[in-house]
Amino acid sequence: MQAFLKGAGVGKPLKDKGPAGPSADKKPKTVPWVEKYRPKCVDEVAFQEEVVAVLKKSLEGADLPNLLFYGPPGTGKTSTILAAARELYGPELYRQRVLELNASDERGIQVVREKVKTFAQLTVAGTRPDGKLCPPFKIIILDEADSMTAPAQAALRRTMEKESRTTRFCLICNYISRIIEPLTSRCSKFRFKPLANRIQEERLLEICEKENLKYTRESIEALVQVSEGDLRKAITFLQCAARLNMDKEITDRAIVEIAGVVPSKMIEGLLQTCFKGTFERLEVTVRNLVNDGYAATQILSQLHESIIESDLKDKDKSIITEKMAVVSKCLSDGADEYLQMLSLCSVIMQRAAQS
Ligand SMILES: Nc1ncnc2c1ncn2[C@@H]1O[C@H](COP(=O)(O)OP(=O)(O)OP(=O)(O)O)[C@@H](O)[C@H]1O
């Protein structure tokens, strides 16, 4: 408490705020909609039919293989296993039987050796306190497993094998290539697909209905467009738009603004400068774009689309997209946005000059 008071007091009078007490509890809680509308049971998981079918079979019978869920963000991986575990054990047993570890927990080799192993070694009964049958094993969920170190993954192999009588593992990741082969071969693998536009639309409309939102048809289309199969992103943008617009109608313009999409006129302008302008003009255009706060990754993805659709020769397109892949990697490693954009645009300029 001392530390809290000290920290909170910096530069602000504490008098009115005080530590969170009973009065703070009275305010209606604003829950992020992604949590509020997280599927509660396996049946509510949309669009991932294969994995849902397998899980439901396992829920009926009493066995479950070790699982590996992989696929792009916001497609239901975490939600699916949490819902399945809740259905298997019910709310009371859930705490005893499910160990959830994600990237925010320390998961080096030490943790695998101690925490995971100790939990895996506990034996469990096959009935629930309410008398219902439940599987005689525990589940260890290792979310964001691709951020586990290789030695920690290696340490997991033995544990996985040795404790197979009492424990099932569910590994979740975005990039399956970052999971070591001996682990992937011990699991049933399920790829989660980016959600189809129609499915996303249905979900978003359902939320609009429940939250009593006013919206235009185009705004929902825009949401689906900018989120590229990531339903979490779409729901988050919707909640932002609802908060910003309060009583007004949510429009596609609001969505585009929130999502930080670069107006197509600007992308078009940038390309025209690459095709016909001078290097000085190009430098100024790129600098302005970056200074306006548009994310380089966003500019990159929109440029990519425009280049693919342009009239450039195939050879030039392939050289440019190869450069894009390099720029994308540099950006994800934290390189300077302005320099990366300029180097990409320089390549586009060179190719355009030669064709
Ligand atoms: N298939 C789906 N069916 C229903 N809701 C979904 C689905 N996929 C995503 N959602 C929605 O998006 C939110 C985020 O989903 P979830 O956390 O399961 O994604 P994830 O695949 O684990 O993503 P990440 O790889 O980023 O961890 C959920 O709370 C839910 O509202």
Ligand SMILES: [Mg+2]
């Ligand atoms: Mg997840």
